[in-house]
Amino acid sequence: MKVGILAGEASGDLLGAKLIEALRERYPDVQVEGIGGPAMIAAGCRSLFDIERLAVMGFIEPLFRLPDLIKLRRDLYQHFIANKPDIFIGIDAPDFNLGLELKLRAAGIPTLHYVSPSVWAWRQYRIKKIAKAVDMILTLLPFEAEFYQRHHVPVRYVGHPLAEQIPLEPDVLAAKRALCLDEKATYIALLPGSRRQELRYLAAPMLKAALIAWQAQPNLRFITTHANEQRYQEFYAYYKQYAPDLPLEFFTRRSADVMAAAEVVVVTSGTATLETMLYKKPMVIAYRMSGLTYQLAKLLVKTPYVGLPNLLANELVVPELIQDAASPEKIAHHILDNLHHPEKVAAIKQRFTDLHQQLKVDSAKETVQAIVELFKK
Numbered sequence: 001m002k003v004g005i006l007a008g009e010a011s012g013d014l015l016g017a018k019l020i021e022a023l024r025e026r027y028p029d030v031q032v033e034g035i036g037g038p039a040m041i042a043a044g045c046r047s048l049f050d051i052e053r054l055a056v057m058g059f060i061e062p063l064f065r066l067p068d069l070i071k072l073r074r075d076l077y078q079h080f081i082a083n084k085p086d087i088f089i090g091i092d093a094p095d096f097n098l099g100l101e102l103k104l105r106a107a108g109i110p111t112l113h114y115v116s117p118s119v120w121a122w123r124q125y126r127i128k129k130i131a132k133a134v135d136m137i138l139t140l141l142p143f144e145a146e147f148y149q150r151h152h153v154p155v156r157y158v159g160h161p162l163a164e165q166i167p168l169e170p171d172v173l174a175a176k177r178a179l180c181l182d183e184k185a186t187y188i189a190l191l192p193g194s195r196r197q198e199l200r201y202l203a204a205p206m207l208k209a210a211l212i213a214w215q216a217q218p219n220l221r222f223i224t225t226h227a228n229e230q231r232y233q234e235f236y237a238y239y240k241q242y243a244p245d246l247p248l249e250f251f252t253r254r255s256a257d258v259m260a261a262a263e264v265v266v267v268t269s270g271t272a273t274l275e276t277m278l279y280k281k282p283m284v285i286a287y288r289m290s291g292l293t294y295q296l297a298k299l300l301v302k303t304p305y306v307g308l309p310n311l312l313a314n315e316l317v318v319p320e321l322i323q324d325a326a327s328p329e330k331i332a333h334h335i336l337d338n339l340h341h342p343e344k345v346a347a348i349k350q351r352f353t354d355l356h357q358q359l360k361v362d363s364a365k366e367t368v369q370a371i372v373e374l375f376k377k
Contacts, residue, residue, distance in 0.1 A: 001027045001375065004085035004109070005034040005045060006076070006100070008054035008093025010194040010227040011271035013037030015114065016091050018161050020044055022364035023371065033083075034076070038228070038253075048079060052230075054093055073100050080104055087374055089114055090134075098126075102133040110374045114138045114367065120147040120303070127151050135374055138367060141312065142358070156370045159361025166256070166278040168356055175260035179251065185221045188213065188335055189262035189281075190248070191255070191272050194227035196234060198268050201288035202326070203238035206266055209331035211243050216336055225251040225258040264338045266331060269306045269320075277309040278356050280349040282338040283318050286326040294323050312355050317348060 017039035033046035090097030094117035148155035
C-alpha cells in the first residue's frame with residue numbers, strides 16, 4: 001500500500017505520526033511520503049519538503065507567501081501524479097490541502113481529509129468545495145460530523161487520539177519529576193503556539209502577564225515548551241527582552257509533561273486548548289492576530305466561542321481573551337483568579353472529565369478502517 005500524506009503544522013504532525021503507526025500495524029509494508037514533521041518522519045514518512053514552508057496563519061499573512069505556496073502545491077501535485085499513491089490523506093491545513101485534494105481526486109486518486117476545517121464556524125460556503133475534493137472527511141469532534149451529515153458529505157467521526165492517549169487522571173507528580181521540577185512548587189505554563197507569527201503576537205503579553213502574577217505571588221514558577229528548537233530560541237529572545245528575571249524554565253517538545261505539571265495553563269487558541277482540557281487544567285485562552293485579520297474574522301466567524309473546550313461544552317467554561325482583551329493585566333487576573341478559587345477549579349476539572357469521556361473513541365482503529373474502506377473501493 002502506498003500513501004500520500006501532508007501535515008501543515010505541529011499538531012497535524014502528531015496526528016499523522018499516530019496514523020502512520022496504526023497503518024503500519026495493518027499494512028507492515030506501507031509506503032508513506034509527502035510532507036511531515038519530526039514525529040511523522042520518525043514514524044516512517046518520507047518528507048519531500050520541509051513542513052515549515054506551510055507554517056502560516058490568518059487571512060493576510062499567507063498572501064505574502066503565496067508564490068512559494070503555489071509552487072509547493074504544484075510540485076506536490078506533479079510528484080503524486082508521477083508516483084500515484086493508493087490514497088492521499090490531507091491532515092488539517094485546509095487552505096492548502098483542499099486545493100491539492102481537489103486536483104488529485106480529479107486525477108483518480110482517492111482522497112481523505114483528516115481533521116475538519118472550521119467550516120461550521122466560518123466560510124460555510126467551503127462545504128461545496130470539500131464535497132468535491134474529498135471522498136471522505138474524518139472529524140475529531142462529534143458536533144463536526146453532525147454538520148457534514150446535514151450537508152450530505154461522507155463523514156466519519158473518529159474521536160480525538162489525544163483522548164485515548166491522555167489518562168482521565170493525569171499524574172502531576174510524575175510530570176514534575178520527568179521535568180526535574182520542584183515537586184512542591186506551583187507552576188504556571190505559558191504556551192504561545194507553534195507558529196512564528198503566534199509568538200510575534202502573544203509572547204510579549206504572556207510574559208508580561210507572568211511578571212504581574214509573579215509580583216503578586218512570588219512563590220509562583222513558570223514553565224514553557226515549544227515545538228522545535230527554532231521556536232524555543234525565538235521565545236527565549238522575547239523572554240530576555242520582556243521578562244529576564246522571571247523564574248521560567250524552557251523545554252522543547254514536552255507539551256504533555258508541561259501541561260500535566262502546571263496548575264494553570266495560558267494557551268493560544270487551537271488544538272493545544274483541547275490537550276489542556278484533557279489534562280484537566282484550568283486555562284486562560286489568549287489569541288492575537290494582525291488588526292486587519294481580526295476585523296475580517298469578526299465579520300466571518302459565526303460561533304460564540306473560539307476555544308475547543310468551550311465549543312465542546314457549548315458554554316464559556318474557561319475565559320477567552322481575544323485581540324485587545326489579551327492584555328497582560330487581564331491574563332494575569334485570570335491566572336490568579338484560578339489560583340485563588342479552588343472550588344471553581346474543581347468544577348472546571350469535573351466538566352473537563354465529562355467531556356474527556358465523551359471523546360474517548362478508538363481513534364486509530366476508526367481512522368484506519370476509513371482508509372481501508374476507501375483503499376478497497
